[in-house]
Amino acid sequence: MTETPTEPPIFERILHTLSTPLTALPGIGTRQAVLLQKVTGGNRIIDLLFTLPENMIDRRTDCTLAEARRMVPPGGVLTTRVEVTGIDRPQRPRQPFRIHAHDGTDDIDLVFFHAQFIRHIRIGDRLAISGKLERYGSRLTMPHPDHMVAADRRDEIPVLDPVWPLTAGLFPSAMRRAVHGALALLPPLPEWQDPALLAKRQWPDFTTALRLLHNPSRDDAEHWSARAERARARLSCDELLADQLCMGIARLHARARPGRALIGNNTLRQEALRRFGYSMTGAQARAAGEIAADLAAPRPMMRLLQGDVGAGKTLVAVLALLQTVEAGAQAAFMAPTEILARQHYAVVAALSPVPCVFLSGNVKGKARRDILARIADGTASIIIGTHALFQDKVVFHDLGLAVIDEQHRFGVAQRMKLANKGHASNVLVMTATPIPRTLLLTQWGELQVSRLDEKPPGRLPIATSMHGLSTLEDVVAGIERALSRGTQVFWVCPLVEESEALDVAAAEARWAFLSKRLDARIGLAHGRQDIQIRQAALDAFRDHETSLLVATTVIEVGVDVPNAAIMVIEHAERFGLAQLHQLRGRVGRGQARSFCLLLFDDNASGNAKSRLALLRETEDGFRIADEDFRTRGGGDLAGSRQSGLPGFRLAAGVNSDRLLTIAWQDSERVLQRDPILKDGRGPALRLLLSIFDRDRPDRILLSG
Template sequence: MRPDILNPLFTETEALDGVGPKLKKPLEKLGLTRVRDLDYHLPERFVSRRAVGNLDEAGEGEQIVVRLTVTEHRAGRSARAPYRVLAQDMVGNILALTYFGRASFTARKQLPVGETRWVAGKLERFGDMLQIVHPDHVVEEGGDTLGQLCEPVYRLSEGLTQPKIAGLVQQALSRTLELPEWIEPRQIEKQGWPTWRDALVLAHKGEHSAARDRLAYDELLANSLALMLVRADNRKRRGQPLRGDGSYRVKLDLPFPLTGAQKRSIAEIEGDMAQESPMLRLLQGDVGAGKTVVALEAMLIAVEAGAQAAMLAPTEILARQHYESLRRMAEPTGARVALLTGRDKGKAREATLMDLLDGSIDIVVGTHAIFQDKVAYNNLAMVVIDEQHRFGVGQRLMLASKGRRAPHVLAMTATPIPRTLTLAQYGELDVSKLDELPPGRQAIETVVMGQDKIGLLVDRLAAQIAEGRQAYWVCPMVREMDGPDEIAAVEARFAALEQRFGRDVVMVHGQLAPEMKDAAMERFASGDAKLLVATTVIEVGVDVPNATLMVIEQAERFGLAQLHQLRGRVGRGSEKSVCVLVRGDTLSETARERLALMRETQDGFRLAEEDLRLRGGGELLGTRQSGDTPFTVASLEQITTLLPTAYDDARLLIERDGGLEGPRGEAARTLLYLFERDYGVKTLRGG
């Protein structure tokens, strides 16, 4: 049960002044539903401003605060033209305060002619005139002069402004009380870290690296503790030792001999499954390394031992694909494979549920529907979870309750993960690696070209389709965004390609209704549609051997891991495949290196390490890279530097106080609830 001391932090944001239904929505879009969420909504950066007596003291591009007297308002000749307010400083220098759109109404109210105001913003030059575009602050004389200012800049959603979110954060911090200390005093002294609450306050005030590191360490410690507690609990629980006799596996008709990595992984899995403590193993495989075959071998061990196995997939399309593939491969063995998804209804669903209960089904493949309350098994002893990063530890624990004893769990991911992040995300799992590809797998030619070559690319695409081949075209955004950058939008690109290819083109993106998305994917998978225009929702998608061309537009906007996953959608058949990376006109050095690496190698494990190096410090994890890690506070740099210490700290704490019952153990329980890793506490008695 959550400690009472945390209740104020888990209060809904509606309890704060000024938060009603209108403001609640944009806050929810950012995941800010409670006081603690606002506490941890840390600034992306800070703007440091300097107060100047007059404009002669300021440089172009500098953030300043200056006292101005308003002299004139100039409306634009059209609705789209800028609205300018002319003002002068104390020595007569003229400055234009420039507004666009509806902001001009604000300017008329805030800046009456003849009045003096303090103005904060970035000083720029437009032609022969100095200007500040959309001033950040306009304050009446006698109010706050803004002086030396270090101002936080927060991530926003539509309907929120910087002053509004900053005000809510300050309200949240005022409701936040100090918590008992869960870090060793010696560690705090050594690092020079503030207390938890002081760290939060400082992190919102300026570039306090010690405060940021302290908060990141808290998150890494909570995660490490939770994973270790789950692992320790798993070792104590009784599983079902499964020893197969090989009678099913020997009948498998595989299209190619097993690689050394596959044989090694199967042996590791077989060894785990023979033990009484349930297996918790991660199977990491590069794109096309043959994970499905390894998973089938593992599930057949369970079937040979008289038990049932289940495979859990993140989407219905992927579940259906796995079902077809497993059913085809398992057919010679006589093992009975079934499909169960949320879409199944009526008598067919009831029949499947009955067959699971009486043991007529050996292997079931499905989405989260396979572990709903109404689904009961005869003897579920083995579970495979595909694309592990889509499922949390909590869901793994739910699965554990489905068998007579805790089932053996094999988690698979096609996303090679750097060693550091493997420890962070999968600390409680043993790891098997498929680091070699089956023989006959062709290399994919990777080409980089500029946006100006799109016309030639479309002609090549037409030739490809005329030969009966299929292709993917991936865009980074769903709709055009306002601003100077021309962002390729999937809807705009689809409209352009549809004019050329008509009914041969289908579109998929995350905002489509599930049934529309499935219908489009099924048309493409069946070959009825030749070109799939999509966002990265196809990063984990259907297996279409006939697709031999992958186009990734504005490729510089994607991380290496994503580019590699997308490239892996082609090259699955016998024909040569090509991946075309279409780049924008301006590239950062990091983007250039990223695209060069894509041309240089197809080794997903190397690309994962390079991705970690290139993304470097500062980029927050979690939502930004399709759920790469469970962290929202810790940056990549902090994970690399702080995680080993946090992991050792967690291990020592559990060795000394396995039940978390001493003073520091009690504080650690509070930490687990604070970061919602309470599944770790629930493995303890009295948790």
Template sequence: MPFRNSLDGDRLATLGLGDSVARLPGVGPKRVADFRRLGVETIEDLMMLWPRRHLDRTSLTPIYQLQVGTSQTVRGQVVQVHDRSRTSGQSYLTVRLSDGTGFLDLTFFHAAWLKRQLQTGTHLLVSGRVDQFRGRLTMTHPEYELLQADQQPRLGLIPVYPLAGDLKQRFVQDLQARVVPRWAPQTVDPLPPGIRQKESLEDRAWAIVHQHWPSSWEEREASRRRLVFDEFLRMSLAVLWLHQTDPQVGAVALTVDNPLLTRFLGELPFVLTPGQEAAWNEIRADLMRSVPMARLLQGDVGSGKTILAALAMLAAIGSGLQAALMAPTELLAEQHYLLFEQHFAALGVRVILVSGRSKRTEEREMLQSGLPLVAIGTQALLSDDVDFGRLGLVVVDEQHRFGVRQRAQLGDKGLYPHMLVMTATPIPRTLALTVYGDLQVSQIEGLPPGRQPIATVHLAMKDRRQAYLKVMEAVRQGRQAYVICPLVEGGEEGQGKAATLLADGMKQIPGWRIGLIHGKMSAMEKSRVMDEFRRGAIDVLVGTTILEVGVDVPNATVIVIEEADRFGLAQLHQLRGRVGRGSYPSICFLLADATTAQSEERIQAMVESQNGLELAERDLQIRGPGEVLGMRQHGVAGFQLANPLKDLAWLERARQTARQILAADRTLAQEENQGLRQWVVEALREALPGHVLH
């Protein structure tokens, strides 16, 4: 292991894990700022900056012994450098390397700047895949390291770290090689020895050192196994701890079979599907208990989740309590308000809209009085000036990010309502543990009868006229359409400008009534446009991804998604779900010249499947759970090494271990569990600043 000891001076003897990296030699203000972009503030953070991968430089191979198709490491001297370009205009640099036994040609595309580094006479260490072109041995974009003529190269499994700003790989490697062996032994191992033995896990300090500098692939895997188990166990303990200690008072057991709910069910113009019935029975059983319900309701776009939310709310109102529905945007909150006001009008149930811009004291006084009603809004419902007198149920719609923090905000107000979290972006049941670890999961299988399947067509950008001819045909037939503008640089502001340009162009088409909606418009403008579209005063609505959730216009039968390869699978599936909501055949056009294997795979998955759960699983396979889920969504600190898809067996083992630990020691008060307790409290303090932990 290539450790250096230049940090062993007396000046650093007093430094601890919590000290800033700014106190390390060579880390000045600029590097401190660069490390901060990587989430590194302290020496402990630096040790937890894990390598993205390791280069296998366990041995040097003479050029004459290189085998085509293998990955090898070579040391040599640059003997020729050529800056070339193809007829297509693409530039590339070729560098010929010699070690006295043969020649190896290195190719670097779009890298003319490398000429300043890779000059004739330069000594290099290169690692990469060996190929052959016109009888010559080649490597394309190999990893390389500049060497002095007499310098001994660093061999072994070499860590490759994430970088930011002006940080250089060699600097971070050298720093870690000095920091890790000095401070890793200072880390506390929270795992009791019995658990380590039972799971055949290494000591934590050993695992930290060997995740950076393993002497073999087996050591790297053994260290990763221990660190992955730690991440899963910490999350599992934190989530289960919060769930068991949060409700110091029980919820009110609701009277589910009350006259309001019975009447509503009897007046529905349809019967619940078997999938809805099964999910409702699970929700119903929870609501009748005095333990607060914590349930995730998953259902594909159009599966009928809203009706189950209505039933749950009527269970609360019929029990003399209040219900709240929280939507992610004001636009969706207003749509829910209109829908539920219509649903509940005949029942005499009061529905009010609470928005961030609404300061009507009358509504807030009604909430504070405890009057049974339904309050609909965004997270403004959690603000300090909104007080519920008798909150019995909270429904959270279309929002992965409602997690432990928001539930704690309700708890801090002394409220422990039943909670139903709904999502139309399904997570495979096995992975729901990572995002909603303490929620029970109900899945609505199937779609209500009468729903039309949505034809999905992929067109190259040069053929986009075909899609707009279909829009024209739909408008002639009295139907409506959506056009979704591409994702562009500059966030919602950039998208808004792109949507405006697209809408202006389409307004030149005679007879088309064009509407425009994007996130930079005022809430009042967005509400007006949606109302006009809903009433049929707009034929084609041009918009951004603000239309991704909740928009329900049964007369819309065509959606055109421009540059669809820029969107994720979940977004594409949600956008497609804006049509097919009535009894008319519907079609979704994906306009894209797929430029990467991933984007091509996403487009193909959309064409082949309309099953949200199946698409979610495909998305996980294509992009991996870190990007799909965002590992901080639950509110408890996320994963750095663990991959729930790849490490599912370890996730399940860690959760089982967490349950066993808390069953034997509910508050982690026993001496051997003190490290675990500190670990969990720190995790929850990060997630819930200001929240009082029991």
């Protein structure tokens, strides 16, 4: 993009309005604004408007009490008019207030626990009420009506009543007041969607969609489900379009950045392949060729290499490292854990014709000073390590390539900090976790993608079986026989210690049980151990000093023990399919046939068992990842949210694939015609980017 169009003044006014703080809303003070911010995740009007209702209460059942006794089930919602016939005030603490009322056909008691709600009620008042109808013996009751107004103000009770997410101290009335105030300030907005798409899908405009979902009218009640579905689809597509445009612009920026060609003469790569001693798979050769072409181009590479467990990503990375060295630059290879970094160092050192150095937080004293000096003067061509590589004291002579493995375990700032240690550095990020197509577009859209979808010949399939926990003794007996034959075994548990909230076996408890039950050397590794203790347990298992390792998911990546041929995963129904596939990939690395035993709760749902059955059918990690995303959603890569499209608010549902395709195709068409969003829909699309905080594509460059 060679120029940045100026924004029309009206757009600036729109953004100013949408960025208005919540305290500017009528009736919303500082205390309520703080509570609202807990729910909305921000302190602006737009944050509030993007906090859509979680549910909608239908208050259209308006009938007499006699009719309600026949038609409305206990807990059903009733809206009706009544006259107050009596008021009972509690004689003892904690007793409720009761308003006795009737409508000429039957009687009802309205129950309250706070006097403030009935302070102005008098006998003879006529009221319109709406709430859940209950029965106390033979009497109809309505505990704490949701709405209670004078009968002549019946129209103030919404026919469709939104239910927003709340937090302690924030009441529905305050949320409703804030949302209605925000809607009143919502200015007219230009249309950024393709008119043909709007007509085809019968989507409302952006403002109408927000109003319909937050404050539906009586007219909206007819055909409500279809109208709400179209409104939600419209808003979801808006957010996805903003995201895809941002990703597309980031790609354009990346291609326009100055770089340098790292071509090389192929001598080091040929020697590495000779030392490797095997032919590359077709997928490896294809990925290596794509990366070589990127490095040789006069622009920085930004590529994702994703490969299933055992697909041979490290060899492809080694070839990229060596091409960089052939061209006279340095290459760095960063991994999230020391054990994984050291495994990479061992592989690279064995294949590389040039010396490599290793750097982690545990390298100290003179050894560290010597390595830092070699990195700074350029005598260290290939540097492998952990997050220590991006620390300020690490100064590269000429960093040309940064390879980042299991990149999602690093923060964006950390990844950018390593890449920025070089001039126009190339970035190759790798992951062993197959990424669903949906997340490739939404989370990785600024990167070119290479996929390793073949495994080296000779890798035996892993036999996967399912076992109810009621058969635990039979499973342990089978493990005992395998240990007697010299086979090593992983046993994975989902928790470190017993939890009252989750009735699952903890790693420590399972370690104690198996230590008593089996005549074998058993290790224990989990994330709450001191790192040296955990590393010692992993090393002992790798060196065959222990025969069975009880662990949590700390072994999910970076643990390579060829003699381990059995993986037991306890309470497998509590894991995602992609994670189970990763854990299964810790075995099957040697010459012996390997097994994965999925232990599940006998009371697990049929859906949970069906999900696990997919692992019996296939070892295709990409198919498994797509199915996992379809059934559970992508989750939050930081680990806090376990379902939905991560990073999205309006498009967070798990059924966004169709809309994502629409947004991606539209974005591609728009940027091909108008890369700086200057003409036609361009200005409105720039406004869209700002509204959804996607107007800074530079934030995602180099982030992975």
